[in-house]
Amino acid sequence: MLKQHQHRPLQTSKQSLLINSMTNFTDKVRGVVKNIPKGSVMTYKEVATHAGHPKAARAVANTMAKNFDVKIPCHRVIRSDGGLGGYNRGGEKKKRAILKSEGVTL
DNA sequence: CCTATGACCGAAC
């Protein structure tokens, strides 16, 4: 018999990813962060784990740094070692203020 | 493919 399309159509990797709207990783990260309830925080590492890449905390930070969507509460993502991490919408100071206003005890 | 970058992590000092 003719084995027609056994495998994937494979269409130049990168494009197929872009068609999906974004890279799986970035998209997943955004989804996770968007889901963090008010009043709680999650570390970069935790977000990475939830996204399926436990060791990609740094990459998560990268994703956050590039993100400017107000729909994503990136201020609720903090460091694992107690630090706040950065914030591209006003710096750590602003970040802490927002978290405090949400009832998060640092 | 290879290099550089970064809102990280954890251990070491």
Next chain:
DNA sequence: GGTTCGGCCATAG
């Protein structure tokens, strides 16, 4: 308490 260093990993060029 702090700083430094190596590892880690996705993205951009």
